[in-house]
Amino acid sequence: MLPQTQCTQCGFSGCKPYAEAIVDQQAPINRCPPGGTVGIALLADVTGRAVAALDASCGVEAPRKIARIVADLCIGCTHCIRACPVDAIAGGPKRLHAIIPELCTGCALCLPPCPVDCIEMIEPPRMLAGWTREDGDAARARLNRRDARLTRLARSERRRLAEHETEAATAETSAIMSSVTASVSSAGIADGDMANQAGAERKRAMIEAAVARARARLNPPT
Numbered sequence: 001m002l003p004q005t006q007c008t009q010c011g012f013s014g015c016k017p018y019a020e021a022i023v024d025q026q027a028p029i030n031r032c033p034p035g036g037t038v039g040i041a042l043l044a045d046v047t048g049r050a051v052a053a054l055d056a057s058c059g060v061e062a063p064r065k066i067a068r069i070v071a072d073l074c075i076g077c078t079h080c081i082r083a084c085p086v087d088a089i090a091g092g093p094k095r096l097h098a099i100i101p102e103l104c105t106g107c108a109l110c111l112p113p114c115p116v117d118c119i120e121m122i123e124p125p126r127m128l129a130g131w132t133r134e135d136g137d138a139a140r141a142r143l144n145r146r147d148a149r150l151t152r153l154a155r156s157e158r159r160r161l162a163e164h165e166t167e168a169a170t171a172e173t174s175a176i177m178s179s180v181t182a183s184v185s186s187a188g189i190a191d192g193d194m195a196n197q198a199g200a201e202r203k204r205a206m207i208e209a210a211v212a213r214a215r216a217r218l219n220p221p222t
């Protein structure tokens with residue numbers, strides 16, 4: 001029933017968290033400005049709660065706007081792409097970015113992160129005016145795809161870092177082992193038998209401690 005702009009005006013991080021709070025009786029049904037009066041009536045219908053006026057502290061009901069990037073000013077920092085919850089911005093590092101008007105929900109979440117203030121909210125062309133249930137469903141599908149992609153990327157980054165750590169720990173262990181082994185050898189040649197034995201014990205303890213440290217790094221406690 002919620003419009004899926006993901007604008008956060010309701011005070012939640014998106015439409016789904018707000019919907020869950022409504023279902024859990026943790027939030028009133030009148031906190032969604034994009035849904036407006038019609039949205040409140042729909043929510044009242046499905047929840048059985050009383051219709052209430054839109055909570056003005058969340059914002060005001062207004063016609064849909066869409067974002068537009070002022071091309072001459074864009075520095076290609078990609079901050080806006082990362083902020084857009086529904087993948088409605090095209091661009092790449094150090095390249096001009098552009099809003100895809102058909103996909104823009106008008107949430108305005110891309111404005112604050114832009115370091116040069118080159119994004120503005122404008123009236124959409126007439127063919128894009130309004131926001132239908134189908135628009136909302138499509139926006140939700142894009143949000144879900146984006147979330148899945150970001151989760152995949154975060155997982156693969158964690159795997160890459162873990163592999164890097166393992167390689168570094170293995171290299172460090174090899175280096176320690178080589179250096180300690182070289183020390184043991186040279187101590188064996190230089191010292192007498194008694195001193196040699198004590199030295200070898202000490203070196204063995206050093207090796208064991210180094211191996212234990214390396215193992216701890218390779219298998220950190222969970």
Ligand code: SF4
Nearest residue numbers: 006007008010015032
């Ligand atoms: S569209 Fe409504 S429910 Fe969704 S995030 Fe915005 S205010 Fe909240």
Ligand code: SF4
Nearest residue numbers: 084104105107108110
């Ligand atoms: S382009 Fe900006 S205003 Fe449009 S959906 Fe993305 S973040 Fe929201």
Ligand code: SF4
Nearest residue numbers: 074075077078080114
């Ligand atoms: S945040 Fe602003 S400057 Fe950066 S890429 Fe987006 S529009 Fe361009």
